Amino acid sequence: MKLLTALIATIALNCLPAWGAVAEPQPDACEVPASFLESEIDLTRVTNELKDKHRLDISVLGTGSSSLPGPDGAHFAYPARLEEALKQQLPGNEIKVTAHVQPKQTTANMVGGLDKILAEDHPSLVIWQAGTADAINGVETEDFRSSLEDGIEKIQDAGADVILVNMQYSPRTAAMLDVSAYADVMRRVAQQRNALLFDRLAIMQHWNDIGTFDLYAATKKYDMARQVHECIGRALASQIISTAHLDAVRMQTTR
């Protein structure tokens, strides 16, 4: 009987936050259609870590567009928002997101620092935002591809899952900065190397198309930039939860 009560209590506890999130008055205008986040690739390492150790260590590797300017920029940027969202949705687990963001780094540069990050963080998931600096610097797409492949291999050899995050949708700079070739490379590398792709480019374009955000707007204020990062953090959390099948994990741990 005691066991049963405990069981019900745990299930209830685990389900509550999900209900709570829905009940909160925030308009979830930036919700991303599931088709953008679905994948046949499973984040097995993430699933296992949560199942066995109730913890999740994520390293975010990225350049300028993984951060926001300003003294409290880090708090509002998507890595911190992701941590927050995961903590809300996976209570009872220790969630840690460590951001390694350095502006202007090409993908080759980032691969150089990867060993150290993997050794220090021991992540079960690496979220790797790349491509923009390469496009700006005109890195050859072939070099970009091989850097990505090297990096993914290192991460997978270290036993971690990978999510690649591609460029932002930036209509104002599209005339000068054509990221499509680099986005294509990321899509194919992800497909070939069993890495998950978080298609930030398509998602942000979707937001712009349906009017969630006006990404053409010129502004000095941080409001929209923060909202976009908040939404990206949440969308990433949704993608992790669905591709790591964490609802199933929750059920199993309660048994």
Place this chain on the structure above:
Amino acid sequence: MKHLVLPRLALTPATAAAAPPAGRDLRLDLFRGVALWLIFLDHIPQNVVNWFTIRNYGFSDATEIFIFISGYTAAFVYGRAMRERGFIVASARVLRRAWQIYVAHIFLFTIFMAEIAYVAATFENPLYAEEMNILDFLKQPDVTIFQALILKFKPVNMDVLPLYIMLLLFFPPVLWLLVQQPALALAGSALVYVLAWNLDWNLPAYPNGQWFFNPCAWQLLFVFGAWCALGGAQRLSAALRSRGVLALAIAYLVFAFLVTLTWYVEPLGRLMPTWLSDWMYPIDKTNLDVLRFAHFLALAAVTVYFIPRDWPGVKSPYLQPAIRCGQHSLEIFCLGVFLAFAGQFIISEWSGGPLIQILISLVGILIMVATAGLISWYKQMEGRSPSGRSKPPDADLAGGEA
């Protein structure tokens, strides 16, 4: 006046390289005109009309059509000059054409810089701090402008004209060889292509990287076009009429279409066998991937089969706008690049939805057509009608080689 008479039969066996068919093949103007429209549309990013351009349905795109036809017309015009007036005169005219294209390119660069400078001064958004780094080059105009003048610095979508300039600079000796020994010239071009692939030949770009359109690779298409103009098309005519070749070409086009489908329809992507994608990718545009070249050949073979040279449709008034644009290709190309900048600018300034994008695409093409008509009018006024042939052909008569 004999040049006024259009040959009745496309595939009349001509006496090989020595005497290519006289008169203008309006199909070339037609397809070059259409290619110019497609290039314009492709150069407006995030344009819904883009979905109709051929790059979404196969490996090759309008650039291949354009380079091939330009090689064809260049050989048609300057090949005759080379035979009739000699190497020096023909070379001088080729180089003058290269110079005109250079001037056009620098003119476009100036317009581009004006747009960039405006965006740099007015657009600010903390969300895009990283992307705005692309404007860093404005901080050192001394370096940037010089690099642009020597064709090392080429902003987005400004890669085609520098490729032409390089192709024309090296064209005189190639043309000489094409007139003397067409097969040898084509073999030499193929050899350079193979060597470029194996030895990574390309020209350096600024700030780094290499030319987006590798001249050492793309010359193959240009020289192949020139070879076709100087009698090669006649040599291929038997093959081009055969049903076997047609079936092969169609099969390849269907294959390419299915492959491109997997790029856009995510679930289909998973059906792509790994061995095939490992072998096939990347399909390299910079170095004119063999798959792209083959796709263009297949497209050309199917087109030539169904649209023979004496096809009456080219006289249809509905096709005249495209033909006109194709006849003044350098001017219309430059205008297209400018209109793409302008269209993009309007879309960003007024947050254009699909309707605006369609409108801008249509208006842009209309402006291109009107301008081509205007240029024709100027030339007629000056007694140099592009459709009449009262004088030996020159660069303007051929509608420009660019």
